[in-house]
Amino acid sequence: MVKIRKELRDLEVYVPGKPIEELQREMGLRKVVKLASNENAFGPSPKALEALKSAIYNVHRYPDDGCFSLREKLSERLNVKGENLIFGNGSDELIILAMRAFLERGEGVILAEPTYLLYRIAAKAAGLKVETVPLKDMRYDLETMASRISEDTRLILVSNPNNPTGTYVTRGEVESFIEEVPNDVLLFFDEAYYEFALGGEYPNTIEYLGRGNIITSRTFAKIYGLAGLRIGYAVADREVADVINRIREPFNVNLLGQAAALAALDDEEYADFVRRETDKGKKYLYEEFSRLGLAYVPSATNFVLVRIGPRAGEVYQRLLREGIIVRQMDAWKLNDYIRVTVGREEENRFFIERLETILRG
Numbered sequence: 001m002v003k004i005r006k007e008l009r010d011l012e013v014y015v016p017g018k019p020i021e022e023l024q025r026e027m028g029l030r031k032v033v034k035l036a037s038n039e040n041a042f043g044p045s046p047k048a049l050e051a052l053k054s055a056i057y058n059v060h061r062y063p064d065d066g067c068f069s070l071r072e073k074l075s076e077r078l079n080v081k082g083e084n085l086i087f088g089n090g091s092d093e094l095i096i097l098a099m100r101a102f103l104e105r106g107e108g109v110i111l112a113e114p115t116y117l118l119y120r121i122a123a124k125a126a127g128l129k130v131e132t133v134p135l136k137d138m139r140y141d142l143e144t145m146a147s148r149i150s151e152d153t154r155l156i157l158v159s160n161p162n163n164p165t166g167t168y169v170t171r172g173e174v175e176s177f178i179e180e181v182p183n184d185v186l187l188f189f190d191e192a193y194y195e196f197a198l199g200g201e202y203p204n205t206i207e208y209l210g211r212g213n214i215i216t217s218r219t220f221a222k223i224y225g226l227a228g229l230r231i232g233y234a235v236a237d238r239e240v241a242d243v244i245n246r247i248r249e250p251f252n253v254n255l256l257g258q259a260a261a262l263a264a265l266d267d268e269e270y271a272d273f274v275r276r277e278t279d280k281g282k283k284y285l286y287e288e289f290s291r292l293g294l295a296y297v298p299s300a301t302n303f304v305l306v307r308i309g310p311r312a313g314e315v316y317q318r319l320l321r322e323g324i325i326v327r328q329m330d331a332w333k334l335n336d337y338i339r340v341t342v343g344r345e346e347e348n349r350f351f352i353e354r355l356e357t358i359l360r361g
């Protein structure tokens, strides 16, 4: 038998939302609506699709390893230098690379609970010591997280907004937190839902780049609708970015992803459309949840955590049988909840209609 590293023996598996084709196969269903993985239900921008049509003829070539055009465009857009940008095969890769680049086995990472499941899996796979701090009123408790920093702590991950609650920590909270974190501790802000959350007290952590220990990641998977192409980026201090760049695989960002992301950035109108439609869908879901007597967590993202009660597991299964995939929350220990991604209008209606029937049944 080959030897498996000790810390990997009981590593939990990341279970993604059920794929549409899998449910179709399993249940013999034709119509399946997936509201489980916080994807963009409206599809990619038409400009991104156009760019893909021409890029596809070049897939016999390796992609641009340095993501030159995308780097230029984003550095201008974000008002940072090109050397501050890192690109990844999804922003997930950047989280994993940051752990690999800056933490030795046995060093500590502070995470919230519940939060994005990948953090814990990646940390355990890297042999890190994980400390978790519960959310407070469904929001990150940055004060307590700061108070847990010890000699061992090398990294703190903040999902802002948080998946699966959809809540965020404010500019004021982040600024006090940053003051508490020593500058040899890396602070990773995962802003996968940044574009949905913009406005109000929501911070832009790229503004704190000058402190040197802050990484901010964002993605083309959500508002830009390119989840299937796996492309994300992060902004960090030049030296931090440089180390991550040196350990990443060559050509880690594929050619189609680069072409589509570049075009998507030129279609802010489409991103605005997705944001507006998402807000409309969210408002509809909130109203319907209230009508059905279900408590939900108001969300700054494109998904909503809703409390079903002790029947949540059964409701999840029955929704599947109806061809609706939402997210079961057991892995987050939120057994009474389901998480639903905001879909298109007809998808939201279909979900609510079936949910109501199941709850009344």
Ligand SMILES: Cc1ncc(COP(=O)(O)O)c(C=O)c1O
Pocket (backbone or CB within 6 Å): 037, 038, 089, 090, 091, 092, 093, 116, 159, 162, 163, 190, 192, 218, 219, 220, 221, 227, 230, 231, 232
């Ligand atoms: C908080 C959070 N971070 C990162 C990701 C993954 O993003 P990407 O597709 O860019 O890897 C997700 C996806 O659901 C997420 O919820």
